[in-house]
Amino acid sequence: MTTSPPKYLQEDSLSEEYKKLLSNLPKEKGLVGSYIYNYQGCWTSPRLIQGVIACQQQFQAEDSAIILATTPKSRTTWLKSHLFALMNRVKYPIFEPNHPLLVKNPHVLVPSL
Known part of the structure; x- marks a missing residue:
């Protein structure tokens, strides 16, 4: 029986901009079946990377x-x-x-x- 990863770990809801970025990052298989990516020296889920980038771009x-x-x-x-x-x-x-x-x-x- 295959289970899909939780919604917050799924890449389907990411924008094309973030999907393009993810395709250029190193990745490894995660614990729950999805991939984790190395962004700026830290291994994390794609949804968290999207939040980090949004913070970097918008937080003042x-x-x-x-x-x-x-x-x-x-x-x-x-x-x-x-x-x-x-x-x-x-x-x-x-x-x-x-x-x-x-x-x-x-x-x-x-x-x-």
């Missing part, structure tokens, strides 16, 4: 921007909490009874791309 950082990048299930909530506390330590002293981290989820306080 500000002088005060901080990018916190983690993989899923790698304590992102914990890291966001620490980042918020660090960046706002003057505005919200740690022992303040109404500290935002006591009443709001860190994912609400620290936005994602």
Whole structure:
């Protein structure tokens, strides 16, 4: 019985521009039946490459921007909490009874791309 890879790993939904780029990249067979590609020294799925390129082309950082990048299930909530506390330590002293981290989820306080 052959199973197809999950939708997010399938190359069918990629634009022609990205398919052309992928055809020029080194590739290897992935664990779930699809290919992974080496883009800028990192092996990853074609859908993630599309997201990386979109970010590289469209993201405009500000002088005060901080990018916190983690993989899923790698304590992102914990890291966001620490980042918020660090960046706002003057505005919200740690022992303040109404500290935002006591009443709001860190994912609400620290936005994602």
